[in-house]
Amino acid sequence: MPALSKTTLRIADGEFVALVGPSGCGKSTILRLVSGLVQPTTGVVIVGGREVAARALRVGMAFQNPTMLPWMTIERNIMLPLKIVEPFRSQFRKLRKTEFRDKANALLEQVGLKGFGSRFPWQLSGGMLQRANLCRALIHEPRMLLLDEPFGALDQFTREELWSILQDLWMAHSATVLLVTHDLREAAFLASRICVMSARPGRILDDSQVTFSRPRTVANTFEPDFVALNQKLRAFIVDARTASAEGAA
Amino acid sequence: MPELDFRQKAWSAGLIVLFFVAWELFCLMTGMSDLVLPRPSQVFVTLYQKFPILWPHIIQTLATTMAGFVLGVALGVVLGAVIGVSKTAYDTAYPLLVGFSSIPKVAVVPIFVLWFGSGTVPAVLSICFFPIVVNIATGLATPEPELEDVLKALGASKFDILWNVGLPRTMPFFFASLKVAISYAFVGAVLSETVASNRGIGNVMMTASSNFNVPLVFAGLFVLAGLGVALYVIFSLIEGRVTGWATRKNDVIAT
Numbered sequence: 268m269p270a271l272s273k274t275t276l277r278i279a280d281g282e283f284v285a286l287v288g289p290s291g292c293g294k295s296t297i298l299r300l301v302s303g304l305v306q307p308t309t310g311v312v313i314v315g316g317r318e319v320a321a322r323a324l325r326v327g328m329a330f331q332n333p334t335m336l337p338w339m340t341i342e343r344n345i346m347l348p349l350k351i352v353e354p355f356r357s358q359f360r361k362l363r364k365t366e367f368r369d370k371a372n373a374l375l376e377q378v379g380l381k382g383f384g385s386r387f388p389w390q391l392s393g394g395m396l397q398r399a400n401l402c403r404a405l406i407h408e409p410r411m412l413l414l415d416e417p418f419g420a421l422d423q424f425t426r427e428e429l430w431s432i433l434q435d436l437w438m439a440h441s442a443t444v445l446l447v448t449h450d451l452r453e454a455a456f457l458a459s460r461i462c463v464m465s466a467r468p469g470r471i472l473d474d475s476q477v478t479f480s481r482p483r484t485v486a487n488t489f490e491p492d493f494v495a496l497n498q499k500l501r502a503f504i505v506d507a508r509t510a511s512a513e514g515a516a
Numbered sequence: 517m518p519e520l521d522f523r524q525k526a527w528s529a530g531l532i533v534l535f536f537v538a539w540e541l542f543c544l545m546t547g548m549s550d551l552v553l554p555r556p557s558q559v560f561v562t563l564y565q566k567f568p569i570l571w572p573h574i575i576q577t578l579a580t581t582m583a584g585f586v587l588g589v590a591l592g593v594v595l596g597a598v599i600g601v602s603k604t605a606y607d608t609a610y611p612l613l614v615g616f617s618s619i620p621k622v623a624v625v626p627i628f629v630l631w632f633g634s635g636t637v638p639a640v641l642s643i644c645f646f647p648i649v650v651n652i653a654t655g656l657a658t659p660e661p662e663l664e665d666v667l668k669a670l671g672a673s674k675f676d677i678l679w680n681v682g683l684p685r686t687m688p689f690f691f692a693s694l695k696v697a698i699s700y701a702f703v704g705a706v707l708s709e710t711v712a713s714n715r716g717i718g719n720v721m722m723t724a725s726s727n728f729n730v731p732l733v734f735a736g737l738f739v740l741a742g743l744g745v746a747l748y749v750i751f752s753l754i755e756g757r758v759t760g761w762a763t764r765k766n767d768v769i770a771t
Contacts, residue, residue, distance in 0.1 A: 303669065304668055304669060324671070325669070327669075328666045330662040334660055334663035336663075338687075348670050351670045351672045352670050352671065404666070
């Protein structure tokens with residue numbers, strides 16, 4: 268069975284799109300397709316007017332596991348993409364001690380980790396590592412950021428704190444963001460548009476704009492409009508799950 | 517905590533002294549013949565007196581060890597890298613490697629003597645490269661799929677990933693295996709000297725034993741123990757310096 272059935276998803280430059288849906292519905296597959304990590308068996312993925320090939324795209328990615336390399340300081344971990352992506356790659360030897368380092372530290376400051384650049388990953392908490400992970404995904408100034416449940420392993424309070432940080436980063440960097448998440452509040456807080464997917468093989472059941480004004484705060488998430496949106500999304504996913512259970516029976 | 521560290525070291529040193537004292541007392545009290553078990557004091561005296569004669573043999577044993585070790589490391593790294601880079605090669609070759617490395621090393625020596633005569637290097641080579649192959653291959657094959665995805669999405673080549681992630685991550689495995697390999701090489705050197713050579717500490721011990729010069733046999737044993745410890749310490753220190761990150765997880769600072 269294919270991971271996705273007929274799916275058309277059109278994302279504008281600078282949008283923040285959240286993909287929600289029951290587990291195994293092909294959300295992560297969409298991310299892997301967009302990043303060029305896998306090729307579609309049928310159909311096409313077009314980014315920036317061209318069919319996707321990973322080498323040309325250089326998107327920033329972040330997963331639930333922050334995967335900081337334990338032998339490098341946070342600063343050097345964050346600079347890792349600059350060792351790989353042109354045009355930074357060819358300047359790396361020359362600039363890593365000055366310009367690139369400043370760049371890394373500027374990002375760290377934006378996520379509230381000022382002064383932690385010289386620490387090692389084992390000296391940081393899970394939430395701090397995930398902030399560093401976001402920095403690493405953004406250091407090479409990608410036009411697109413792909414996030415696969417980045418806050419899934421964090422406790423509720425740390426997660427809410429990181430929502431605000433991610434929102435600030437998005438507002439400052441204006442990259443296109445595609446976020447896969449299980450958390451409906453997270454989707455409604457962060458996204459400017461939410462796509463609900465059906466159970467496998469996934470297709471898009473609902474596609475709606477989120478018009479709450481920015482910057483949004485955690486307090487906003489308890490307002491009636493916000494709660495109503497949450498309930499609407501939840502109903503879609505519950506239906507999708509029941510439908511797939513009946514289909515399987 | 518340096519205080520605790522110091523106490524620990526004092527206890528270790530104390531235990532070593534206690535061991536020799538107990539040995540000495542045991543021999544004195546039972547009137548043990550020095551043809552069976554010489555007293556440690558006798559052994560140390562012999563060691564001191566015979567040291568000028570032992571010295572060239574010590575050098576010989578060390579040279580054999582190092583030659584075998586260097587060759588073994590080179591071969592082990594190359595083989596380990598070849599096997600570790602590809603998951604398929606790793607899975608395919610692993611059972612064979614385990615088979616080879618579980619052969620008792622003594623059993624291989626006569627075969628090598630048969631093939632190469634009484635040279636010592638080939639025998640050493642044959643037994644110290646297995647731990648390195650296995651460790652390098654394991655280190656390289658341990659995957660971190662998310663990080664690989666992050667880097668691939670950036671357009672990283674296989675070589676980029678190997679250079680920036682695979683190799684550094686293998687270093688703790690590599691140095692851990694060096695400690696094992698140097699001990700193996702040392703054992704192999706002495707073994708082949710004992711079986712088929714006319715130089716080296718192993719040979720000195722064989723000769724002394726056939727002349728019933730038991731204190732000299734034990735002196736040889738002490739030399740071997742000393743050398744073995746020294747080699748282990750040297751490689752532990754190198755390991756600590758190069759791959760300290762792998763063992764420092766415990767002292768997380770408060771933030």
